[in-house]
Amino acid sequence: MRDVAAAASVSVGTVSNVLNSPDKVAPATVARVLAAIEKLGFVRNDAARQLRAGRSRCVGLVVLDVGNPFFTDIARAAEKRAGDHDLTVLLGTSDDDVSREQAYIDTFDEQRVFGLLVTPIGDDLSRLHALRRRGTPVILVDRDGTGTPFDSVAVDDIAGGRLAVSHLCEIGRRRIAYVGGPSTLRQVADRRRGAEGAVAEVPGATLEVIDTAAPSVLAGREAGAALLRRDRADRPDAVFCANDLLALGVLQAFTTGGASVRVPEEIALIGYDDIAFTDSAVVPLSSIRQPTARIGSTAIDLLIAANTAPAKHVPSNPVFQPELVARASTLGDIWDTMSHHGDPQRGIPQGRNL
Structure with missing residues (x-):
């Protein structure tokens, strides 16, 4: 700072003001000090500043x-x-x-x-x-x-879980599986509580909880593969995932390989977070959006x-408050009829906010 002060013909205190409170210094002086800083390649010592502040x-x-x-x-x-x-x-x-x-x-x-x-x-x-x-x-x-x-x-994750499962029930699904990450995560537990609350309000609806080791695509793929190994009559007719990574993994398992199922005709699927990849998945994914x-x-x-x-x-x-964004993974043909009203700038159809 002394070198900068000498080069700009100002005091060290003026250099300090330029760096920390430039509004206290005349514009011409600020310009002269900044020019000296640029010329000398000065970088202030933040460790020293921390000691003082x-x-x-x-x-x-x-x-x-x-x-x-x-x-x-x-x-x-x-x-x-x-x-x-x-x-x-x-x-x-x-x-x-x-x-x-x-x-x-x-x-x-x-x-x-x-x-x-x-x-x-x-x-x-x-x-x-x-x-x-x-x-x-x-x-x-x-x-x-x-x-x-x-x-x-x-974000109110209990409300989000309720929103997701209420949507699945509204489209006629009753055997719902909740694929969550570790139950020690508060978000996973709260979304499950919301899902349980929604199921309790619909006669005949059930909720099966499937824990995973991590809220990841790989864990979702493993959970989806495990569901496919069941007899068709023992499978859920809808899956709610604790986040979109899990849902994308489940979708991969459902739509690849010889034992694939149709989404949403056989099993509807909804995720959580509404990350950027959801609307460009092989089946655009319904999700709960967080701001x-x-x-x-x-x-x-x-x-x-x-x-x-x-x-x-x-x-x-x-x-x-979270927001439901419904796409093809739950709406199916209904969503297809809406798709030409999507965003032409993005080249992909938009989901419907409900």
Whole structure:
């Protein structure tokens, strides 16, 4: 900074103001300092700045699976909103591994991040409580933190599960299977609760729960293959999957190989999240849409608010409502008659929001 100050013929304090509060400096002086920075190739030492400020300009984000487009979209939205506040998002994925999640939390704690956004794996939030006590704001993402000291942003997954299974019942399906990931995941458990609530309201409807080791395409393919090994009379007439990756895997099993079944004529199929690949699958997939852009940007807004007046901050826990997007995997021929009303710019038909 001293070199930059000498090159621009200003004080070190002026250079600091240009970097941190440029509105306090005359435009001509800002231009002269920035020209000196460019010429010298100056990059400020953020570690030194952290020592003075006690906090970095980085935000830690820990998600369950960065390979899932749902979390990728949340991260992209958070990154965009963080940029508006001169913040940088550092992304980590826990891969549904508690020890990996804890390692990321500890690393971000060591880096004195501006705050932590996290989708926790289980219900043990003790490490997050410790982080918060040390002054680092924690925002729960895709998890309702009502009743905890944490801010959170979430979607009503119980309502989403109910929405999915109610749709299946409305099109006449009664033997419904729920293919979920690990039941330890709160989202999986809540979507199951919603599904059970919908089934309980329809006479003759049943819900079979099929757990998987992971909420992945491979796990969905294995679950679908297991269903195909049953006699036709023992198969469900509809499948609700806890996320779209599972549903795409089930769809692969149903539509490839010699023992394939017709979707939705024999088995209707619906997923959850409405990721980008759902409407371009071999059978366009019905899904429950979550507002990923709003989740990511709201998480950053909550973090900014928590850092503005920590002593007076009252946690906020917005919960968004999911939306049913019905496509060919449940609507079949009905959807085909609607398909020419799709988006000509995208070249593919649109689902129907219900």
